[in-house]
Amino acid sequence: MIFYFSATGNSLYTAQKLALSLQEPICNIIDFINQNKFNYILKQGERFGLVFPVYAWGLPKPVITFLQNIQISSFTPYYTFAVITCGENIGTSMNTLKKILKKKNIYLNSGFSIAMPDNYVVLFDVMNKEKENEKLNHADKQIYKIAKVITLQKNNFFRVEMGKFPFLKSTLINFLFRQYYTDTKRFYTTGDCIGCGKCESLCPANMIHMKSEKPHWDAGHCYMCLSCLNHCPKEAIQYTKQTEKHGRYHNPRV
The missing domain is CATH 3.30.70.20 (Alpha-Beta Plaits)
Incomplete structure (x- = not known):
């Protein structure tokens, strides 16, 4: 099962492409939160996948809520992977994800970041359609490679773009974002x-x-x-x- 969170479609697109390649079903994280049902039993051979965007170099609030409450059950060992979509880089958010999962006794086997067209129009204007299409085409190639890694069930395999000053971005800047730039x-x-x-x-x-x-x-x-x-x-x-x-x-x- 691939659990995803998406607002403007980048992570949904990624989840759908992976689901097609991996023959895995997908489920919206928000549905679990709204129904307040956090138990999921993996079938034999089913993987536990996560796809979501980075927000100010950190994990989105609903993703954190979902991960803190989810109870994954399986009668056999299962493979866990995560794909984080972003504009350019994700800071230390993959490490944050690892720590949250570890508290749930879930081991993250592989993790990836994929650059997508930026949707944070509070600070940035959108790119033109030609550049947008180029970025999406490049993302398609990345998704294909990621699917191959997951199919082979490679362990401790991480390909993420952390960017410059990743710790600063994922701590101080993310804190300021959550405190001052999420007010309705x-x-x-x-x-x-x-x-x-x-x-x-x-x-x-x-x-x-x-x-x-x-x-x-x-x-x-x-x-x-x-x-x-x-x-x-x-x-x-x-x-x-x-x-x-x-x-x-x-x-x-x-």
């Missing part, structure tokens, strides 16, 4: 909003509610997945004035 009070809509409710239905944290045909965010800190912002059909959702200058992204292949 910075979300707002422009007059282009048509009240379609797509943002409410897509929010994995269930923090958006339609009132008078306009989205309202619950007070507090959300996952900052930006699914609402990137999928809005009118690009009416903003997070600070900065996003008014930037385009929107969702994986065009899912």
Whole structure:
């Protein structure tokens, strides 16, 4: 089974491609969280896979929640792998994942990072379609190689791009991101909003509610997945004035 978390489609795309190559089913991590059911029994020969994005060089909140609660059962030894999607690099997030899994008595056999088109439009504008397509094509080649490693069940096999100053990024910068850049009070809509409710239905944290045909965010800190912002059909959702200058992204292949 491949458990995935995805907001704009990069990790979903990766999970789907791997599932096709490995003949493994996939399941959305958010479904487990919403149903509050964290027990899963692996069939004989079934692998335990994880695919999710990195957020500010750290693990997304729902992924941490899932991993802290999941109870994997198996009558035979099983292979565990993880693929973390990113814009360029993942800092020390793979090490963080290893530590969380170790507390659950789960050994991570292999881990990988895959660079995808960046979707964090709070800071960065989207790349043009030509560069986006080039990056996705390169990702396809990486996914193919990863599937071969997993099929061969290579042990202690890790191919990740940590980038410069990985520890600093995954500690200090990630802390600042979680403390100051996940607050929902910075979300707002422009007059282009048509009240379609797509943002409410897509929010994995269930923090958006339609009132008078306009989205309202619950007070507090959300996952900052930006699914609402990137999928809005009118690009009416903003997070600070900065996003008014930037385009929107969702994986065009899912």
